[in-house]
Amino acid sequence: MLNGHDARSAGRQTLPEWPLTLDLAALAEKGWQPTPFRQFILKIHSRCDLACSYCYMYEMADQSWRSRPMRMAPEVVDAVAARIAEHVRAHDLPSVEVILHGGEPLLVRPEEIDKLVETVRGAVGADVVLTVQTNGTRLDRTYLELFERHQIGVGVSLDGSEQDHDRNRRTADGRGSHHKVAAGLRLLAEPPFQHLFRGLLCTIDLRNDPLETYQALLAFGPPVIDLLLPHGTWSDPPPGLDSGDPATPYADWLIAIFDQWYSAPAQPARVRLFDEIIYLLLGGGSASEQIGLSPAAMVVIETDGEIEQSDFLKSAYPGAPSTGFHVLRDSFDDVLRLPSIAARQIGWSALSDTCKACPVGRVCGGGQYAHRYRPGSGFLNPSVYCADLLRLITHVKDTILRDYNALQKDHR
Numbered sequence: 001m002l003n004g005h006d007a008r009s010a011g012r013q014t015l016p017e018w019p020l021t022l023d024l025a026a027l028a029e030k031g032w033q034p035t036p037f038r039q040f041i042l043k044i045h046s047r048c049d050l051a052c053s054y055c056y057m058y059e060m061a062d063q064s065w066r067s068r069p070m071r072m073a074p075e076v077v078d079a080v081a082a083r084i085a086e087h088v089r090a091h092d093l094p095s096v097e098v099i100l101h102g103g104e105p106l107l108v109r110p111e112e113i114d115k116l117v118e119t120v121r122g123a124v125g126a127d128v129v130l131t132v133q134t135n136g137t138r139l140d141r142t143y144l145e146l147f148e149r150h151q152i153g154v155g156v157s158l159d160g161s162e163q164d165h166d167r168n169r170r171t172a173d174g175r176g177s178h179h180k181v182a183a184g185l186r187l188l189a190e191p192p193f194q195h196l197f198r199g200l201l202c203t204i205d206l207r208n209d210p211l212e213t214y215q216a217l218l219a220f221g222p223p224v225i226d227l228l229l230p231h232g233t234w235s236d237p238p239p240g241l242d243s244g245d246p247a248t249p250y251a252d253w254l255i256a257i258f259d260q261w262y263s264a265p266a267q268p269a270r271v272r273l274f275d276e277i278i279y280l281l282l283g284g285g286s287a288s289e290q291i292g293l294s295p296a297a298m299v300v301i302e303t304d305g306e307i308e309q310s311d312f313l314k315s316a317y318p319g320a321p322s323t324g325f326h327v328l329r330d331s332f333d334d335v336l337r338l339p340s341i342a343a344r345q346i347g348w349s350a351l352s353d354t355c356k357a358c359p360v361g362r363v364c365g366g367g368q369y370a371h372r373y374r375p376g377s378g379f380l381n382p383s384v385y386c387a388d389l390l391r392l393i394t395h396v397k398d399t400i401l402r403d404y405n406a407l408q409k410d411h412r
Contacts, residue, residue, distance in 0.1 A: 013139055017378025019343035019350070027342065027349075034336040035345050037284045038092040039298035040084055041311070044116065045103040046303045050135050053168045054203060056231045057103070058075045062314035062321065068303050071108060076305040077116050079327040081123035087332040088126045090203035091319035100152070101300075101311075106138040110146045117150045131198055133153060135169070137177050139184030144193045153198040154188060157182065158220070160202065168205060198247045199224030199272075206240045206249050209321075210256040215270075224270045227254060229290070231315035234374035234384050239382060251391035262399060277396045280363040291389075293365040295345035299335060301327060307335050309344070316373040343379065344369055360393040 046068045048058065057065055065087055072080075088096060098112065098120055108116075113132075120153065121128050131153040138155070147154060159165040166176030188197050200214065200222040217225050229250060232238030240249045254273070262272055276288050285294020300308040300321065305328055310323040325335050335341060343350050348362070352372075356362045366372055367383025374381045383389060 011246045017106075017376065018380040019339045019378065022339035022343055024231050024337065024339060024342055027346065030397045032346060033295050033341075034342065035295040036093060036336070037087060037242060037297050037332050038093060038095075040080075041099045041101050041298060042072065042080060042116075043102060043311075044113070045107040046070055047107060048102060048135070049107065049137060049171065050104070050169055051172045052170070054230050056312060056315040060231065060315040061236070061317045062319065063316075064302075064319070064322075065103075070122045070303065071112075072116075072301075072303045072305075073117075076301075076303070076327065077119050078123075079263065079305060080301050081120045083327045083332055084241065085123045085125060088124055090331075090333060093126055095129060096124065097131065099261070100132040104135055104138070105132055106134050106143060113143075114146055114150070117152070117331070129153075133201070134184075135177065136181035136184040139181075139187065141187060144187060144196070147196055148193055148214075152196065154196045154202060155198045156185060156188070157201045157203075158185070158217060159205065160208055161216040164205065164208040164213060164216070167207065168203070182220075189221060194325040197221075197223060199226060199258055199269075201228060203228045203230055204250060204253060205230075206253060210253045211260060213262065214257045221304050222269050224272055226272050227257070229368065229371070229385055229388075231312060231368075231370060232384050233316055233371065234381065236315075239385055241388075246387065248388045248391040249367045249393070250385060251388040254388075254392050255395050258396060259399075261340065274396065277363060277393055278400065281393075281397055281400065286309045290368050291363070291365055293347035293362060295347065296341075296369070297345075299332060310370065312368065312370040315323045315370050316379075317375075320370075320373075350380075352380050352382055354386075358382075358390065360390060361399070363393050363406065364389045 019286060047070050052353040053059065084096060117130060130150060132147065133155045136156040136158065159169055162176065162178040169177050171177060173371070176342050187193065200217050200220065202217055203225060230238045232241065237243065257271070258274055261267060261274060272288060273290060276286055276291050280286055280292050286294045289296060298310065299382050300311050304310055305326050307323050307325040307327060307330065309323060311321055313320040323338055351361060355364070355366045358364065367385055367389050369379060370383055371379045371383040372379045372381045
């Protein structure tokens, strides 16, 4: 029997795309076992008060938000809490992470978030680490006092200076949002809230100067900066990338920041992508979806209780994140048995032949899974950012080796 994702894909084309052809029985015979979910992304509100031009949820292929309820109903919250608790017990997990997401999660009233948090923590027999990811426009003292009481970390989206941020992150009537985000970040930097700050998410826009963007982000004192490649696929490439063009504009943009970040006497903030690349080059594992081969252990629950894969897949095609499962009737272990979930947990075996032949294949890991999509072959492809990732990783590797060799020479 086909799950919802399989049925949509089968109806969309004559032959199923990879990973629907993945043989889970053969994987199990070789000793593979699914990795339990440890990160649960709750879409507590399905609408947003911004109309960002690059938004994968509202502006790209999957438009399922249109048919979903705005808020997660109490009975769905209860079911989510029970399912997380069930998963924790089944796999003896000491802790899980719950991320409050949207849309914009702060469109939910503080008292509703308060009850949701108490429901989840009251049901789950393990440590629940909570984070909220917000656009920051509604971040005020009332919300921060709530987050302080529950020790909820706060991540905020910011794309740089006022001019650069407001290029894409505007309200539906065209007004900029930077001034509101900046006000929220200034509150977050004050005692007793500053320890809640988890970092800034910045989506790269090639029109923005990389070093000016970096300095504008640093001005708010983030502990971590996430520099995100805008979502795109081989059939719908991101801005500035043309098929067959050898240029690497995103690598060039990132390298400018890397060189300044790496050469700083004391790094004022972690840049997650650079940290991950260095750690992978030194033989470590990845903790990010952007890069590396570590098994994905996250799952999304929509406002109506539908269980989905990574919401980034909304950029690929309509129905791409769907699993066909629902918290009111299905367990998270049911979801773990899908080929589409296994594909994001089997590491090297999920890479295309091109990636396996690449000198940085084990570091890159094929890039972000959603960026590999090509109609006909599904997700068994290199990233649409393949050339950029190769150049960036090679530059980081060469920089580290240069300094290592210099140190070796000095100690002889």
